Amino acid sequence: MNSIIKVLLLYTTHEKQTLKIMQRIKAQLEGKCDCDLIELKSDSKIDLSQYQAVLLGCSIRYGFYSKVMKKFIDENYQQLNKIKSGFFGVNVVARKPNKNTPETNLYTKKFLAKIAWKPTITAVFAGALYYPKYNWFDRNMIRFIMWLGKGDTDVTKEIIEYTNWDQVNEFAQQFYIKTCTLP
Numbered sequence: 212m213n214s215i216i217k218v219l220l221l222y223t224t225h226e227k228q229t230l231k232i233m234q235r236i237k238a239q240l241e242g243k244c245d246c247d248l249i250e251l252k253s254d255s256k257i258d259l260s261q262y263q264a265v266l267l268g269c270s271i272r273y274g275f276y277s278k279v280m281k282k283f284i285d286e287n288y289q290q291l292n293k294i295k296s297g298f299f300g301v302n303v304v305a306r307k308p309n310k311n312t313p314e315t316n317l318y319t320k321k322f323l324a325k326i327a328w329k330p331t332i333t334a335v336f337a338g339a340l341y342y343p344k345y346n347w348f349d350r351n352m353i354r355f356i357m358w359l360g361k362g363d364t365d366v367t368k369e370i371i372e373y374t375n376w377d378q379v380n381e382f383a384q385q386f387y388i389k390t391c392t393l394p
């Protein structure tokens with residue numbers, strides 16, 4: 212029973228932080244699973260029947276996780292519920308220690324409550340800010356929101372990364388154990 216299982220790592224992203232997290236998870240699974248890393252677009256055709264395990268990841272923008280990901284889940288929840296699966300969300304509120312679990316991170320808690328898919332394992336990771344990349348409106352909005360939350364407001368910093376890579380590594384191990392090794 213040593214055949215290597217096929218895993219789908221499916222994500223949506225704006226500034227590629229969710230992709231960076233998926234790439235880390237893929238690297239952690241190297242040699243253990245055969246992973247396809249795919250960006251979900253509104254017109255993507257995904258054949259879930261090819262996979263024994265699936266991990267979905269997406270980020271928050273102005274209070275909501277990706278509509279494209281939500282639609283994919285709503286359309287495929289029955290099939291998703293038949294395979295081992297995981298979900299992780301990315302947002303900057305999760306940089307706070309009391310808001311970094313799926314139960315304590317309100318965006319994630321609400322999202323998981325709204326969908327009919329019940330992932331085997333869930334997580335939430337702190338993302339990153341790329342102020343110089345944002346347009347004027349987004350830069351000022353995010354700066355204001357960060358100022359309200361006593362966070363980083365230096366818009367000249369190219370990247371302000373809050374992602375805890377040890378937490379991502381640990382999640383990758385747990386995802387492997389719970390979805391790829393258990394019956």
Ligand SMILES: Cc1cc2nc3c(=O)[nH]c(=O)nc-3n(C[C@H](O)[C@H](O)[C@H](O)COP(=O)(O)O)c2cc1C
Nearest residue numbers: 224225226227228229270273274302303304338339
């Ligand atoms: C326009 C914009 C709106 C955002 N809105 C929120 C928000 O409402 N709550 C939050 O915690 N993080 C928010 N973020 C932070 C993102 O979730 C964070 O930057 C994440 O790393 C983005 O991941 P991505 O590059 O994969 O899209 C926002 C970021 C941007 C640029």
